[in-house]
Amino acid sequence: MAGAMADHPLVRCERISKHFGEGETRVDALRNVSLDVYPRQLVALLGPSGSGKTTLLNIIGCILDASSGSMAFDGETVLSEGRWLKSNLRQLRLYNIGFIFQFHNLIPFLDATDNVALVLQLAEEEAGAARARAVELLDYLEVGHRRNAMPAKLSGGEAQRVAIARALANRPRIILADEPTAALDSKRAGIVMDLLRKVAVEQDAAVIVVTHDEKIFDWFDRKFTLRDGRLA
Amino acid sequence: MNLAYRDIRHGFGRFILTCIGLGLLLGVVLAMIGIYRGLVVDALTIARAPAVDLWIVEANTRGPFAEASRIPGDVREAAARLAGVESAGGITYQTVETEHMGAKLRLYVIGYEPTRPGGPPEILAGRGIARSHDEMVADQSTGLALGDRLRVGRNTFSVVGMTRHQVSSGGDPAVYITLADAQKLQFDLAPPAVRIQQARGAVGGSRDTVNAVVARLQPNASPEAVAEAVRRWKHQAAITQEAQEQILISSLVDRARRQIGLFTSLLLVVSAVIIALIIYTMTIEKTKQIATLKLIGAPDRTIIGMIVQQALALGLIGFSIGATLIASISGYFPRRVVLEADNILALGLVVVVVCLMASGLGVRAALRVDPATALGS
Numbered sequence: 001m002a003g004a005m006a007d008h009p010l011v012r013c014e015r016i017s018k019h020f021g022e023g024e025t026r027v028d029a030l031r032n033v034s035l036d037v038y039p040r041q042l043v044a045l046l047g048p049s050g051s052g053k054t055t056l057l058n059i060i061g062c063i064l065d066a067s068s069g070s071m072a073f074d075g076e077t078v079l080s081e082g083r084w085l086k087s088n089l090r091q092l093r094l095y096n097i098g099f100i101f102q103f104h105n106l107i108p109f110l111d112a113t114d115n116v117a118l119v120l121q122l123a124e125e126e127a128g129a130a131r132a133r134a135v136e137l138l139d140y141l142e143v144g145h146r147r148n149a150m151p152a153k154l155s156g157g158e159a160q161r162v163a164i165a166r167a168l169a170n171r172p173r174i175i176l177a178d179e180p181t182a183a184l185d186s187k188r189a190g191i192v193m194d195l196l197r198k199v200a201v202e203q204d205a206a207v208i209v210v211t212h213d214e215k216i217f218d219w220f221d222r223k224f225t226l227r228d229g230r231l232a
Numbered sequence: 233m234n235l236a237y238r239d240i241r242h243g244f245g246r247f248i249l250t251c252i253g254l255g256l257l258l259g260v261v262l263a264m265i266g267i268y269r270g271l272v273v274d275a276l277t278i279a280r281a282p283a284v285d286l287w288i289v290e291a292n293t294r295g296p297f298a299e300a301s302r303i304p305g306d307v308r309e310a311a312a313r314l315a316g317v318e319s320a321g322g323i324t325y326q327t328v329e330t331e332h333m334g335a336k337l338r339l340y341v342i343g344y345e346p347t348r349p350g351g352p353p354e355i356l357a358g359r360g361i362a363r364s365h366d367e368m369v370a371d372q373s374t375g376l377a378l379g380d381r382l383r384v385g386r387n388t389f390s391v392v393g394m395t396r397h398q399v400s401s402g403g404d405p406a407v408y409i410t411l412a413d414a415q416k417l418q419f420d421l422a423p424p425a426v427r428i429q430q431a432r433g434a435v436g437g438s439r440d441t442v443n444a445v446v447a448r449l450q451p452n453a454s455p456e457a458v459a460e461a462v463r464r465w466k467h468q469a470a471i472t473q474e475a476q477e478q479i480l481i482s483s484l485v486d487r488a489r490r491q492i493g494l495f496t497s498l499l500l501v502v503s504a505v506i507i508a509l510i511i512y513t514m515t516i517e518k519t520k521q522i523a524t525l526k527l528i529g530a531p532d533r534t535i536i537g538m539i540v541q542q543a544l545a546l547g548l549i550g551f552s553i554g555a556t557l558i559a560s561i562s563g564y565f566p567r568r569v570v571l572e573a574d575n576i577l578a579l580g581l582v583v584v585v586v587c588l589m590a591s592g593l594g595v596r597a598a599l600r601v602d603p604a605t606a607l608g609s
Contacts, residue, residue: 054607063527063603094529105524105606107235109242114233122530150242166528178607190257 009036016069019194047226098167105150137165156189236541255553266569296443305440316453321348322442340400343414358393370394508590515594523605543591
């Protein structure tokens with residue numbers, strides 16, 4: 001990916017459309033959605049259920065095909081007229097996108113360190129170096145004291161921090177979060193949002209969050225609201 | 233980082249219980265193979281026990297095991313005089329049921345002449361038969377011990393020697409007695425019947441009848457050539473040792489062999505289905521984790537590797553448990569269980585192949601998992 005320029009968006013979506021089914025069963029989940037997300041920005045995707053938020057997040061996360069439209073990461077086009085220009089989307093995700101989930105989705109049979117180190121090892125990092133980087137990230141997110149704990153032994157807030165550490169492991173510039181605070185109380189939700197802000201600023205990353213959680217609305221730089229597949 | 237190992241370690245108790253369950257099933261498969269082999273070995277044991285080269289039996293029969301055969305005892309003298317024959321002896325076989333220690337005991341009684349071929353292949357304890365009457369050498373599996381006295385027919389025998397692995401093709405343990413005692417047991421009528429026969433004037437026939445005459449040949453003699461010489465007598469049939477063994481395998485135990493073979497095959501199929509279901513279930517339970525792995529960028533080979541390694545670990549650990557179990561308890565089976573290294577190795581390879589094929593079902597399910605499943609609840 002080309003080097004980032006502050007005046008260039010990190011994620012650019014142009015006229016993205018997505019429909020499911022055909023004929024009478026056709027459902028238009030997204031209709032000509034265009035948006036830009038810049039580095040160091042914390043962006044919210046808002047809207048009622050079924051408005052297309054998760055569909056858009058899946059397309060930006062390269063896990064769902066678009067019916068039409070284009071998308072570029074850091075100036076490099078990855079989707080053109082609904083067709084992926086990269087053959088290995090999993091590798092694209094591995095190196096460029098970090099995912100944070102509502103229920104953290106940590107691998108239950110790996111401890112906190114290995115959950116983070118796994119992503120690094122998938123990117124061909126040597127095991128020792130991967131673990132060292134994992135510990136460094138856990139310390140950075142103030143959960144280093146729980147590095148040897150299994151996910152089942154972590155509190156909701158701790159597990160979400162480990163998940164954030166995993167999302168940051170390969171130093172991605174794009175972080176996608178799906179309801180990251182839905183399972184947390186106000187205090188812990190605030191801590192997670194502070195962390196995401198810190199990551200966005202210190203790692204020059206763009207953070208896109210799908211949320212219904214009104215208690216975190218104030219943390220966002222920009223909010224995009226979707227209704228019936230269109231940006232409102 | 234080995235994900236398969238980490239997952240197994242995480243749920244070790246459950247995994248090992250699954251392995252034990254599979255091990256018991258594979259143990260049954262292994263036992264059936266052992267019983268199958270044991271059946272063949274048992275069938276051949278009695279035929280091999282006299283260590284002879286030629287069997288002379290009643291004309292137009294394939295006796296004495298596959299069909300009934302009765303020939304005059306003096307055939308052994310004629311056989312012993314044939315060129316190339318080193319020694320020959322009459323032999324009888326019959327199954328009797330008696331009582332020992334208050335329980336029914338089925339015995340395969342072999343009558344032979346102690347100075348001629350046809351006796352037990354080895355004496356483990358005690359001695360061979362030395363007296364002409366009422367002595368017996370018994371197989372260990374009879375449950376008899378040296379010095380025991382056992383009533384068979386109208387006579388009581390003393391156990392003077394022990395041998396082993398001598399059972400009929402039906403699994404009845406063998407005892408060896410003198411030919412004279414065996415002929416009395418097999419051909420003598422009960423006293424009331426004798427009296428009736430005497431009243432009819434139908435007595436006085438020779439009792440020297442045997443089921444077969446076995447001949448041991450000189451080292452340079454051709455069994456087939458001697459057999460051909462016997463066949464020229466017209467009233468007897470001659471079967472070489474090799475042909476006798478073939479008759480036993482292809483005729484006497486063939487149905488039982490095929491039955492057990494079929495049952496073993498069915499068990500293998502059932503095992504394969506169960507292994508496939510276990511691996512499929514293990515994979516389905518990890519759907520969310522597989523989706524997460526895909527989402528964070530894990531290549532298919534990482535996910536396939538995890539499933540295949542777990543399948544192989546499950547199969548091999550289960551197989552080891554089953555093999556150890558059967559090796560430990562095979563001596564307690566009522567019939568001989570013969571497990572040889574090649575059988576165990578062959579089943580091990582089958583288990584590996586079954587696991588690889590079964591893991592295909594899990595791999596297929598894993599590859600179909602949509603990474604988007606990881607998002608949302």
